[in-house]
Amino acid sequence: MDTIIDRGAPKARNFEPYASNGGSIVAISGKDFAIVASDTRLSEGYMIYTRKQSKLFQLSDKSVLGCTGCWCDTLSLTNIIQSQLKSYLYDHNTIMQPNSIAQLLSTLLYSRRFFPYYVYNVLAGLDSNGEGCLYSYDPVGHCEKVNYTAGGSSGVLMQPFLDSWLGNRTAENPVTEEEALSLVKDAFTAAGERDIYTGDEVVYNIIKKDGIKTGVVQLRKD
Amino acid sequence: MDIKQQWIPGNFKSVPDIGHTAQHDVVQHGWTPITTTTSVLGVVFDSGVALAADTLTSYGSMACFQNNPRILTVNQNIIVAAAGEYSDYQFIRDVVEEKVRTEKSLNDGISMKPKALHTWLSRVLYNRRTKMKPLWSTFLVAGVQNDVPFLGEIDKLGTAFADEQIASGYGAYLALPLMRKAIDEKREKFNSKLTKDEAIDLLKKCMEVLYYRDARSHDKYQIGIVTKDSVETQNLALKPRWEVAKLVQGYE
Secondary structure (H helix, E strand, O other): OOOOOOOOOOOOOOOOOOOOOOOEEEEEEOOOOEEEEEEOOEEEOOEEEEOOOOOEEEEEOOEEEEEEEOHHHHHHHHHHHHHHHHHHHHHHOOOOOHHHHHHHHHHHHHOOOOOOOOEEEEEEEEOOOOOEEEEEEOOOOOEEEEOEEEEEOOHHHHHHHHHHHHOOOOOOOOOOHHHHHHHHHHHHHHHHHHOOOOOOEEEEEEEEOOEEEEEEEEOOOO | OOHHHHOOOOOOOOOOOOOOOHHHOOOOOOOOOOEEEOOEEEEEEOOEEEEEEEOOEEEOOEEEEOOOOOEEEEEOOEEEEEEEEHHHHHHHHHHHHHHHHHHHHHOOOOOOOHHHHHHHHHHHHHHHHHOOOOOOEEEEEEEEEOOEEEEEEEOOOOOEEEOOEEEOOHHHHHOHHHHHHHHHHHHHHHOOOOOHHHHHHHHHHHHHHHHHHOOOOOOEEEEEEEEOOEEEEEEEEOOOOHHHHHHOOOOO
16 A cells, blocks of 8 residues: 655745846957956845956956856856866967867857856957957857957947947948047946946956056946 | 766866756755855955854744854864855865865865865855755855955855955845945045954944844854964854834834
């Protein structure tokens, strides 16, 4: 005789493995430079975790990754990339070129196609000809080479702004470093006014042949 | 299945079972906390870090265990405090203590550093959340590394960050604004950090504020203090002034 009492199906309780921790990225590439910037606010819901968490990850002397979305996935993904780059360096005695990192990142993201890294990535760097290059991603690894992009919580606010300024640039009329930097600053100040998940500070990296220049701009802190 | 066959280019070190999640299991457990603890607070001062946490473990709304300390002295350099499911804290405590024992038995004079433990905890918690079997806890790691005080948090997803003042749970709403105010004022007026005594007074004030409004809090609590060459834990009790209760209006 079966003495086991049927208590019905186990209760389906929900654990949510993703969090939306906010943050935005803007990046613009030019003839001999690439600029990538992120805000430094890390938040969840109405709560600000910290006001000084940069979302830029320097991968080599000429490539920087901007990474926003679910912060725990960001940490995991960037750690894996950095380990892979180290392996590559030790195997080949060469630092990986940005176009190869771009493919690696796409493969990494797609490896978790059915439990994705909830992360928006922008990879900026200088290609083998010394020209600025930029790759924009979706969370499951779609990769596109672009000239400018905005992503993260304020991506939808800043992308049309960049479109209006840079959308119909031609090779005869390339964007200068000064212009790009001021566009980045303006995009973030505007986003900081309307998006509660973007604010506090902007950190930017300008990647050029002779190194990476870093700077900070203050944003609204409320 | 052979690990080689599961390898995909994205996996740096092949982690077995990475695709095996709870979705195939019939019984799912550990998805909700049972015996819980409330907020933890942490604040950086000029020469170290102080943490505060009460000693109550609740079972739902019952104040179940009233003497459950949750500030752990890891070594002469690190203290850790936990909030959330108490059994998950006990599990982590056992693993950390084992790590420290293993390290001690090497007898090379090298001990774990706070940033290392912070990263390690973030990997453990992230790994468990990826398996959909989370450790339902928030940890604060405090210590001094290369003469610089370090304070970091890791939540049950593996969300990790460092800051000068951190509070979890209700503390994030009630105590964190007080802590940020005290630290910012000190920086603006004197261009300096809090002293040890100021930090401890601040934490005491915050624990009192939390006790008045957090229904899962308790009047017995601990403060852990770590500096470059000392680590200590104090047992404290609040002396609440409930006379102020009658001044609260609008809840009758």
